Amino acid sequence: EAEVAQSPRYKITEKSQAVAFWCDPISGHATLYWYRQILGQGPELLVQFQDESVVDDSQLPKDRFSAERLKGVDSTLKIQPAELGDSAMYLCASSLILAGLGEQFFGPGTRLTVL
Amino acid sequence: SQQGEEDPQALSIQEGENATMNCSYKTSINNLQWYRQNSGRGLVHLILIRSNEREKHSGRLRVTLDTSKKSSSLLITASRAADTASYFCATVHYTGANSKLTFGKGITLSVRP
Numbered sequence: 001e002a003e004v005a006q007s008p009r010y011k012i013t014e015k016s017q018a019v020a021f022w023c024d025p026i027s028g029h030a031t032l033y034w035y036r037q038i039l040g041q042g043p044e045l046l047v048q049f050q051d052e053s054v055v056d057d058s059q060l061p062k063d064r065f066s067a068e069r070l071k072g073v074d075s076t077l078k079i080q081p082a083e084l085g086d087s088a089m090y091l092c093a094s095s096l097i098l099a100g101l102g103e104q105f106f107g108p109g110t111r112l113t114v115l
Numbered sequence: 116s117q118q119g120e121e122d123p124q125a126l127s128i129q130e131g132e133n134a135t136m137n138c139s140y141k142t143s144i145n146n147l148q149w150y151r152q153n154s155g156r157g158l159v160h161l162i163l164i165r166s167n168e169r170e171k172h173s174g175r176l177r178v179t180l181d182t183s184k185k186s187s188s189l190l191i192t193a194s195r196a197a198d199t200a201s202y203f204c205a206t207v208h209y210t211g212a213n214s215k216l217t218f219g220k221g222i223t224l225s226v227r228p
Contacts, residue, residue: 004157042119042203042218043158055213091157103148104216106157 002026004107006092012113018080021110025074025094033104034067034077035091043091049075082114118142119204119219127225134191136222138204139184145209147180148216149189152201161189161202194226 005024013019025032030051035043046065048056051072060067064083069075079086089111093104122137138147146165150158164171164180164187171178177190191198201223205216 040220042205042220044218045215048213048215056215089155093158101146101214103160103163104158106150106159108157109155111155 023092029094
C-alpha cells in the first residue's frame with residue numbers, strides 16, 4: 001500500500017541551527033500539506049501546496065520557516081534559525097483531491113527537539 | 116486556531132465495551148472527519164461525514180452529526196486493546212477555492228485488556 005514518506009524520523013538540534021525535513025507524498029497526489037503538532041494538541045496546518053504552488057501559508061512563520069515543492073512532487077520544510085518553541089512533531093500529508101473533500105494520508109512525522 | 120473541541124479529553128474502558136467520543140465546533144462546516152493517531156505516529160483517516168448526512172457507519176465505527184447543535188460523536192463498538200490511541204475530529208469549511216482541515220486537541224482512549 002502506498003504511503004507518505006518522511007525523513008528524518010527524529011532530529012535533535014541546537015537553538016539557532018538550521019533544520020530541514022523532507023516529504024514524499026503518495027504518487028499522483030497533487031495536494032501536499034505540512035502540519036505542526038505540539039505535544040497534547042491537534043495538528044495545525046503550516047502550509048498547503050497544490051502541485052508546486054502554495055495555496056495557503058497563512059500560519060507559516062515566514063521569518064524563519066520556508067517550504068518548497070519545486071517539481072510538484074516531493075517537498076522540503078526548512079527552519080532557520082530553530083528556536084526552543086519549535087520543538088514539535090512535523091507531519092506531512094497528501095491527498096488526491098482538494099483539502100477537505102476527501103481523506104488526507106499522513107506520513108509518520110519528524111519529531112524535532114530543539115535544545 | 117482549533118475549532119473542534121473533543122470531549123472527554125481522556126477515556127479509559129475495558130476491552131469489549133463501547134467508547135463514545137464527542138466533538139463540538141463553533142462555525143458552519145461542509146464536512147467533519149475523524150482521525151486516529153497511535154503514539155508517536157502519523158494520523159489515519161477513519162471516516163468523513165458531510166453536513167447533509169446525519170449518521171454514517173464503517174465497520175465498528177458509527178459517526179453522527181447534528182449541525183443544529185454543532186456537534187458530532189464517534190462510537191467505537193466492542194473495543195479492542197488495539198483501539199488504544201488518540202482520536203481527533205477535524206472540521207472542514209470551504210472558503211473560496213480552498214478548504215482546510217481544522218483539528219481539535221484530541222481524545223486519548225485507553226482500552227484495558
